[in-house]
């Protein structure tokens with residue numbers, strides 16, 4: 001063994017000496033061709049192909065390669081069991097620690113029975129430079145090695161498979177975001193995005209959402225079907241988006257359902273506050289600035305649209321009040337204000353264009369959700385199918401919904417008091433939000449029975465309240481009716497009196513000897529007769 005090592009050592013030393021002599025003494029002109037032939041010889045004897053995927057690309061090497069990211073995610077998932085040296089890092093857009101293989105580590109992968117190898121490498125530049133960018137000195141890259149026999153399959157099919165898998169993993173892993181649109185005044189030229197975001201961490205899921213199970217399943221199926229129908233939408237020539245209209249009284253779970261949708265599909269949420277949008281152009285820009293795999297939400301759509309009108313009115317009023325003060329102000333300021341007033345509104349047609357205009361097809365895979373408490377107030381054009389494809393009514397708590405809440409809040413599936421609650425829920429309207437509030441233990445260790453009793457009491461009170469309200473309404477209605485009847489009676493009586501009065505005055509006229517019209521009433525009668533076509 002020692003002898004062999006010595007031999008290998010001396011062979012390497014010999015080669016190095018030969019290479020040094022080649023570098024020093026061989027004429028420069030011949031070096032190129034010789035190197036080329038040497039490469040050819042090596043590739044003839046060495047049948048493997050290498051592909052490298054550098055971390056940074058672009059003209060200046062500043063742009064992070066999407067392929068590198070996807071490969072990294074793919075390898076993190078598939079290779080961490082094999083690699084012996086791992087590196088722990090917090091991947092961008094994710095809170096969790098992700099293990100990846102360390103530099104110079106190699107792992108094997110298999111695709112359709114073909115074996116291939118991935119290695120993570122790093123070029124350390126020996127230039128003595130100071131740089132703000134770490135990438136200047138550390139050029140990371142992945143290297144893929146495979147037999148040249150499989151070149152076609154690997155370069156076409158396998159690489160696509162890796163990139164797709166990597167992207168899918170990054171969608172699963174990424175920290176999802178909740179965006180809200182910035183006020184137009186606070187937008188600056190240096191802040192490119194029109195949206196600000198925070199991490200989206202709402203815990204609601206369809207499991208915890210209290211509603212009729214069949215309806216819930218239908219919505220879940222609809223959402224999943226949408227998210228997997230890219231090819232179908234392309235086939236029928238429709239932009240890959242879907243609109244949902246959620247309506248129902250306050251506290252019935254509209255906002256909760258949006259969170260559950262986002263968690264189910266792993267989408268980002270864009271909460272669009274229409275009242276801060278200056279005009280239709282800004283609305284369009286906001287839409288273009290959203291990414292795919294997202295839910296765009298406009299809450300309380302009826303109020304948002306009304307509010308633009310109200311805002312204008314309010315401004316007008318303020319302007320009237322401050323007219324004198326305004327006149328004293330700078331005329332440029334005044335012009336600016338006038339311009340602002342002219343522009344600051346989003347119109348219904350602007351909103352419709354936002355939903356189904358050409359721009360809405362950009363990026364694809366978007367869900368648009370409107371919520372409202374008063375569906376009947378909305379313009380039919382806004383909610384017709386094709387714009388709002390699915391209308392979902394969220395209503396008062398049913399017994400089925402109550403059971404979900406009981407499970408969520410108290411971890412119980414059945415109880416003696418359930419029957420009583422079921423009966424009361426049928427007779428009374430109570431929102432899931434109110435039911436949930438009553439079910440929530442008010443102190444640690446509070447028993448389920450206490451919570452259920454509290455709910456029953458609240459339901460009975462609500463029932464009593466509703467009964468009182470109905471009675472009150474009934475009473476008011478009866479009073480109104482009585483008043484109307486009385487008014488009607490009075491009117492009839494007055495008319496009768498008038499008629500009687502006229503008749504007596506007519507008699508008086510006839511008995512007057514010169515026939516001169518003496519009072520206004522008599523003239524009026526003549527007028528009336530004229531109107532009736534009867535000549536006096």
Ligand SMILES: Nc1ncnc2c1ncn2[C@@H]1O[C@H](COP(=O)(O)OP(=O)(O)OP(=O)(O)O)[C@@H](O)[C@H]1O
Nearest residue numbers: 208209210249250251252253254255256432433436
């Ligand atoms: N269907 C439901 N399932 C589970 N929890 C619900 C449901 N409805 C309401 N809640 C509870 O009530 C609270 C209020 O509900 P949510 O904000 O979703 O109501 P909303 O319909 O959006 O009301 P609003 O019309 O006032 O915006 C939530 O925090 C949630 O805990």
Ligand SMILES: [Mg+2]
Nearest residue numbers: 254255299371
């Ligand atoms: Mg809400």
